[in-house]
Amino acid sequence: MKSHAARFPFMSRCLHWSMAVMIVAMLFLGVGMAASVSPRYQLLVSIHRPLGIAILILAAARLVNRLVNPPPPLPHTMPPLQRFAADASHYVLYALMFGLPLVGWAMLSAEPYPIVIFGALHLPPILPENPVLYAGLRRLHTYLAYVMFATFVVHFAAALMHALIRRDGVFESMASWRRR
Amino acid sequence: MKQIHDSGKVPRPLTAAQRSARIALIGAVMLIVTALFVFVGGWRSARLTQSRMMTAFQAASGSHPGFRRNHAKGLCVAGWFDSSGQAAAWSKAVVFEPGRVPLIGRFALAGGMPFQTDALSTVRSMALRFSPASGHEWRTGMNNIPVFAVNSAQGFYEQLVASKPDPATGKPDPAAMKEFVGRHPETARAVAIIKAQPATAGFADSTFNSLDAFRLVNSAGASVPVRWAAVPLQAAVIQASSPDDDSPQTAHGNRLFDDLIAQIHEHPLQWRLLITLGRPEDPTADATVAWPDDRPHIDAGVVTIDQVSSEDTGACADINFDPLVLPPGIEPSDDPLLSARSAVYARSFTLRAAEKPAKPPSAVTPREAQGVVKP
Numbered sequence: 001m002k003s004h005a006a007r008f009p010f011m012s013r014c015l016h017w018s019m020a021v022m023i024v025a026m027l028f029l030g031v032g033m034a035a036s037v038s039p040r041y042q043l044l045v046s047i048h049r050p051l052g053i054a055i056l057i058l059a060a061a062r063l064v065n066r067l068v069n070p071p072p073p074l075p076h077t078m079p080p081l082q083r084f085a086a087d088a089s090h091y092v093l094y095a096l097m098f099g100l101p102l103v104g105w106a107m108l109s110a111e112p113y114p115i116v117i118f119g120a121l122h123l124p125p126i127l128p129e130n131p132v133l134y135a136g137l138r139r140l141h142t143y144l145a146y147v148m149f150a151t152f153v154v155h156f157a158a159a160l161m162h163a164l165i166r167r168d169g170v171f172e173s174m175a176s177w178r179r180r
Numbered sequence: 181m182k183q184i185h186d187s188g189k190v191p192r193p194l195t196a197a198q199r200s201a202r203i204a205l206i207g208a209v210m211l212i213v214t215a216l217f218v219f220v221g222g223w224r225s226a227r228l229t230q231s232r233m234m235t236a237f238q239a240a241s242g243s244h245p246g247f248r249r250n251h252a253k254g255l256c257v258a259g260w261f262d263s264s265g266q267a268a269a270w271s272k273a274v275v276f277e278p279g280r281v282p283l284i285g286r287f288a289l290a291g292g293m294p295f296q297t298d299a300l301s302t303v304r305s306m307a308l309r310f311s312p313a314s315g316h317e318w319r320t321g322m323n324n325i326p327v328f329a330v331n332s333a334q335g336f337y338e339q340l341v342a343s344k345p346d347p348a349t350g351k352p353d354p355a356a357m358k359e360f361v362g363r364h365p366e367t368a369r370a371v372a373i374i375k376a377q378p379a380t381a382g383f384a385d386s387t388f389n390s391l392d393a394f395r396l397v398n399s400a401g402a403s404v405p406v407r408w409a410a411v412p413l414q415a416a417v418i419q420a421s422s423p424d425d426d427s428p429q430t431a432h433g434n435r436l437f438d439d440l441i442a443q444i445h446e447h448p449l450q451w452r453l454l455i456t457l458g459r460p461e462d463p464t465a466d467a468t469v470a471w472p473d474d475r476p477h478i479d480a481g482v483v484t485i486d487q488v489s490s491e492d493t494g495a496c497a498d499i500n501f502d503p504l505v506l507p508p509g510i511e512p513s514d515d516p517l518l519s520a521r522s523a524v525y526a527r528s529f530t531l532r533a534a535e536k537p538a539k540p541p542s543a544v545t546p547r548e549a550q551g552v553v554k555p
Binding site: 111 | 203316502518520
């Protein structure tokens with residue numbers, strides 16, 4: 001059955017796993033921060049903004065890397081519906097890796113609120129001041145985060161399904177670090 | 181990309197039981213991750229969240245779309261800050277270098293009721309946003325009380341719940357407030373300090389205190405705990421009605437604001453920005469405790485207010501006076517109220533920004549702010 005054991009290139013695996021940690025941390029940090037009134041709030045906010053910008057920069061690097069290092073094809077044994085789901089979820093994840101940080105940046109611009117990255121390092125606003133627009137973008141930021149969390153859960157479940165049930169090498173194509 | 185075939189490792193087919201167990205495992209992992217997300221988001225936990233705080237504000241003050249959830253009744257002002265340069269030794273903030281910095285401000289009354297009748301006993305606030313041309317902005321909100329009545333988000337929430345009007349009387353239940361104070365000795369002590377300082381006649385002669393502590397950091401990296409206050413350089417001129425009478429018969433709806441408007445039209449108003457330098461032993465995490473009187477002050481400069489406008493036309497309406505919008509050189513202390521205020525103000529701002537198209541006119545109208553309407 002193991003017709004497909006091609007691995008993602010080293011750079012792709014590095015980008016995937018580092019961003020996986022950052023994005024999952026960001027989702028939990030974001031949802032916790034949006035609820036919190038505790039002393040942790042200011043710490044969470046001060047991590048959220050630079051981490052979001054780091055994800056945006058890495059997303060751009062990842063897109064370039066994907067063009068340079070295309071991913072290995074999915075195994076022929078996968079049913080068309082699952083292939084479609086895999087492709088679609090990857091498009092959604094790429095769109096959100098760009099979309100969520102950009103909406104966050106845009107919403108703070110429209111509020112307007114200083115976009116502090118670290119200390120005196122601020123980002124310039126990318127939208128003019130408009131509170132109604134801010135409110136819409138703030139809500140969009142939340143909804144997109146929920147979509148990203150749902151997509152992450154499905155992606156994670158699919159990875160486990162490949163690892164534990166199908167055992168077709170797809171999981172190992174990203175998760176294996178053995179020399180060969 | 182070249183495909184690698186290692187046909188020697190064909191997986192053994194799973195039995196039906198194995199397959200079911202593995203599917204169940206994957207399902208369990210998905211459930212746990214989702215449950216964790218829901219818990220962290222505060223949906224299925226008892227802890228105090230921003231949403232619960234908003235609900236408590238609405239229960240205490242009613243629903244007023246487009247208005248701030250607290251300090252809802254206010255007036256926009258503008259002017260400038262003449263920095264003396266004396267604070268520059270303690271803080272590298274651009275705003276403290278000698279020179280003039282434009283500012284936008286807001287005077288307001290505490291409470292979530294945007295149409296409440298002005299009363300001397302209501303806590304008054306002054307909020308400022310300093311915008312130096314070549315530096316980072318600084319936002320601060322100050323109150324005319326010497327200490328804050330609570331020292332935590334939980335305390336604030338419980339106070340808010342205790343102040344919820346009884347549907348039968350339309351007034352807060354005194355027993356609920358007594359019970360709250362009984363559980364919070366820090367509030368009992370703070371209320372005694374607050375009551376010992378009678379409210380002044382108007383906004384113009386009020387001293388506005390930061391209440392929360394911050395830290396000033398200078399270019400050498402030295403950090404010192406501080407609190408600040410805007411100390412008036414003028415007396416209040418009382419025009420609208422008797423200053424000592426809060427009874428509904430004589431109380432004019434906007435008299436404190438109208439007095440302020442008349443006074444600003446007459447002459448710019450000024451406050452000295454005094455920064456109190458704390459000692460290491462002074463509590464920075466408890467806004468209910470006053471620092472000893474002998475602490476030294478820095479005269480950072482003078483705030484001058486020369487323009488006034490209704491919130492309906494003024495620039496202050498769309499500003500969230502978040503106490504954590506601080507320039508490099510001013511840092512938050514460990515006061516838990518700073519995070520709580522920042523978080524709650526952000527949620528309040530998001531709600532009212534969305535409601536902006538449905539917002540009714542503010543209590544103080546643009547005509548009134550021009551000094552046209554005489555009480």
